[in-house]
Amino acid sequence: MPHEIDDPKAEFHDIGKLLNWDALGLKKENEKDPHEFEKCVGDLERWGVELKGSAWRAITRKNEDRRKKNWPDSYAWIFVSFADELAAGYGRKIPENEVKVDPNRHYDCLWRSESTTEDPRLKKPEDLKEMIQFLNKDPSWEEAKEKYGDRWKKRAETARPGLNVTTLLSHSEVTGKLARILARMDWSDIDPRTPWEEVKKQVNKSHRKLTICHYELNFVQKPFRARDLGVFSALKNALNEIESEFPDNVLSRFENQIIAVFESEEARENFEKHIFKRGFFFRKRTQQGMILEIKRHGIANFKEGHWNFHFPQELPEKIELPLCENCQMAQAAKKWPQDCPEVTPEKEEEMTPEDLCEDCFDLRERHQPLRKLPTWREGSVVWLMIHLDIDALRTTLTCLHRCFLQEKAPNIKKRWVKKLEVSYPMLVDFFEDYKNYLKSVHQTLDTLMGQERIEHPMDHLWCIQLNERAEVLDIIEKLYELSLESFPKLLSDSISYPIRHTLSISNPKYPFFQHWRFFQDASEEVEIQLVNSGVARFRMKDSQSILQVITETAKDHRASLHKLSAIATISPALAQLALLEKGEHGLKLDEIESLVKTKQLDLQSARILANLAPKGGKNDG
């Protein structure tokens, strides 16, 4: 490559937003609410700024004279500028004079209620000096985050009211990653001394394309028993390794999902090879376009892209017998447990012989299976999976942001509200809170059920031993409370909750792949499968009231609920008609009737929940 490939350190480009230049008395005349050092300090050298490191290069990139003087051949300013545009919030698309209200420097979260209006910026001259000294050392991003992370988190990327909904931290981090990806492209056709507007024109004419992919990693195996569930530890390891091998490409990672950006087709293929190398397949959707095109549409805005499945290698057309029992995608070359040296002859007798392919055999041999699950022989277990639906999240956040913008900037033209789209850094902020939510779910389950009764194969997957099935209702209640605590504004009538909670209850020996199949299909906010009985579906916001009604109704009218639900399996409409029957022969389910009328609950769900409700009370059957 003709230019330097050092880190552009684009994360630092907006560090000036952490300072209150007005309070410092350094704001130049005629400068309207600036945050750039050179626009405020003027004579940087007088303040002890040593324009040497990459951090200063990113900060002062907009000053052409300084740039030409200090870094004449550097392309870094181009990478930082494009990355900054790509990671910008919606505010940058709206002209400055559109929102004429005093700026809000603090970050307003769209999904949490609590909000501090305190200005997070530093306002003492000593703070400025300390920052300059810190930057003179050309610190790493990690060091900077440690020092100023909290402020970055509290400061909004855009200060305009109604648009201050993205943290400066997520904007800076995404900018940093994107700049490093852009730096990997070939820029030799552009002279770094060219003015910015000219660079943009040239880039528009070139064929530089960015590819953004949303991956969902999965395994081909159909795990049956605890010993096959080592596949989760393999998947977790694979995700960790991929993230550490491609730290810049991976923009976000949660559950088994990755959002990654690539500068070229080769880079994407190389990335995918690393997934396949670890024995996993994936489904993927792609967004590809010129840099400014991506900027226009927004990163990871997969509006039209449908999911494509990708398998590790060219699969053979025919497979001779025997077929691997676990994945059913390869010939079985090994016998379990005979070929496993670690299995003692006594244990071997207890195990059912299985034909396995090399991969599945290796997976079983090398990866840690679940230890507690095989010891739970009696009672039931519930598998809980939490899943974030990004498309639903985008829709929900767009809706919330529109309302927020109209509230904070009532005079804004409707077309800006209509055109509003959620920026990627806002999603990054959400992912962060989502990860914290998963952690708090784990902690709560730990406290509620005890560590000995919980298996936690993935961050978003749990297996819990149940003493009685009614404990599932306690779990749902806790999930509701945690949701209310973490995302209170998402539990509303008008918007959908993008986090799906799926629970599947069975005996401990029930084949796991059946639970997995149910998890893959789930699409409601809360879905509870009682194996061999049915599925209950409802919205998270209604869960508390539903559970209350069900627990009360199940005490005395369990049989009526069963009768009604039996009708509903043939026709929900007919069951609705039966529900209206009053008098001597009526079912006397008034509270259920009101839930059904308001479409909060269907009758099959009511029956399943009634089956889970604690026993007791007279049965009307």
Add this chain to the structure above:
Amino acid sequence: MDKFTQENGRRYRKYRMTAQLLCIGDRMRASIFRPCLRVLPGTTLEGALRSQFPNPDRCVYTVGRLIRYKVDSLAYAPRDRALNTSVVPIQTEFLTDVEAEIYILLNDWTVKFPEKFTLRIGAMRAHGFGIAEMEMTKDKIEPESKGGYLYTRIPDTTKWKNALGIKNVLSPVYGYLPIPERGAITYYQRSLFENTYLCADDVILADTPQKTEEPITFDRDPIAPILVSLAKENPPQNLPAHLLNSVADVLAKYGYAIADLFLGDKSTKKTSDEKQVEAIKKHIAFLRTVQPTSNNPTLGASIIKRLNLINEWKDSFQPPADCQEPPRADPTPDPLEKEINSVIESIKKSQAYEQVKKFKGKFVIALADAYALYGGEKTLQRLNESQQRWRASVRKGQPEDVVDLAREIVQTIDSSTLLPSHPQIARLVIRSLQKDSQPSKQHSTQRRFER
């Protein structure tokens, strides 16, 4: 070559498949669990059709989509006859109450498949599973090429792809299907599984990815369109509950024809409001002509029982106004109904019936009750023994032929196959034969009022 295909382009025939028990076994897991597929693989259907209509020189390309099913499971221990022992019990999943739509690509052989036949399909056929009734619902469907999600599993071979018009597999979901030869699996063939995104004939595609065990939504609810249609008719809300319950009971037990007879009988009684009876009759007639109530009187009965609540249902649950009309059915009479019709017809054709101007009132009631109470033989005996007394019950001015008619009625009923064993229904038949040459007073008053 497939002559039909060559001459007329590609066409499909659509069948409706129903089965009480179906086991499309997936591979056994850990030697103890045999899951059941929630899809109908093309190869399974092909195998079943081939064994039903053997022809080594012709190919069958077919796909099927499950419309409705429930999942159940059973545990059984297959017997090892050689060792005279039972092996470890296997838990097997299976589907019950299955409805599916099957598309068969037509060629010069498949075009000869009958319109109705019984297909043996899937596993555990020796245990009574997999008896599927096939009924043609549409013939010579011209496919349209489009993009969508495959809802079935088909071998990833050129033959299958060409046959089903697969042009472009955009996002394959691969798996392997067993290929049997002479009853035993010989190898596994790479195949395209459900949710593969491709361009192909529309009959093999779904608009959205397939999901297992989806809840019945309003558009998939078979009864909802019927209720909406009934609600549009604005049924009366004050029909007597005892009448609705009785009609529903008769309808559930004996079907539409008998319910109609029952209601006809009610309308002659002074206790019932004729208008109300007519309203119920009208709704019963409607339920008889639509699916699925047409061939499921129990379902029809559960609607009739709640006829008073339909308006309230409409107001409370507000079903979509653009709801589709329920599918029409051609009501085919059951054997009992056929017999009733032929008995009534033959009595009405008889000379005695022609000659009697009025045949109603106490006499008919007495005759009907006597038949229900004593059966045909004894009624005839009593008719002969106390002819005088019977005559006395005949209204003034009625010719004496009425006794001959009564005798003929009893004899006709007795000579039929099913009615003698259903004396209560025979009672209704007799009562339905009442003649009314002049409209009653009540009738004319009503008509005047209506005018």
